[in-house]
Amino acid sequence: MYKQLLLFLCFILILSCNQNKIYDQYQPVKNLEWSPSANFEFIVNNTDTISKRNVFINIRNNKSYEFSSLFLIAKIEFPSGYKLVDTLEYEMTDAQGKFLGQGFSDVKENKLFLREKVVLSEKGDYKFLIQQATRSINDIEGKNPLKGITDVGLSIEKVK
Template sequence: MHKYFQFLIGALLLVSCDSGLIYDQYQSIEDNQWASENNIEFIVSNTDTISAKNVFIAIRNNKDYNYSSIFLIAKIEFPKGLRVIDTLEYEMADSQGKWLGTGFTDVKENKLFYKENVVFTEKGDYKFNIQHATRGINDINGSAPLNGIIDVGLSIEKVN
């Protein structure tokens, strides 16, 4: 019982230290194989039309990921219908092939800047859609899934 209480206090302290976190969700990739047609969607309800925020995309991968970078197509649909589409490239490994990101095991997590210092000026639901656009040399159409992608996440933090 005493260890449970210590764990609960520790968890509460960690949560209370992260007061700028507004949204943080992950979606698991089935069998760690992200198909190009598998769009990951997050719906974020916004009521704060004044504060600046940073938006991050998180990618968790393991050693089965075959590339040193990842290409993503990220879309935001605003409550009133405006759509913003970005094509993004992020490095996943350094020039020596060492995985970037955090983690002590074979699983690495990369917290990638998507939008910096942005103000969501409309109240309502914002739809964030993420799909990969990474292709192998012999896979121009993207028919082969990306192996080694475990989770895709989205987090939004208030800028201090």
């Protein structure tokens, strides 16, 4: 009896933790090398034009990632065709070079704000494109792939 009750309570707890997530998808980086020309595309269907949302770019990296920060170009295309483009910089390590993010293994997961408390004011499909723009001193033209990123994701959550 106690085991069944404990199992039921664990199940309810797991469900309640994910109630705010509206969208959560990841895509793997091929061969762990993110080409500067490779876009990660996420299509999100929106029916709620009133509620505020937080939009996150989720990055998983391993110890092969060689930079302290990550530069991204994020594009949002609205159902009407309107486009919004941002160039973003995110810190990936602390001052001592230790990777930020969650995880106990060599892979760290970073949840990075793209938009905070935003209202998706149009019904229909929103297209999110994420492209890396990180360059080394020896790669000013941006021809070399970025190593150490394992997955790129997008998540959208209801504002609490």
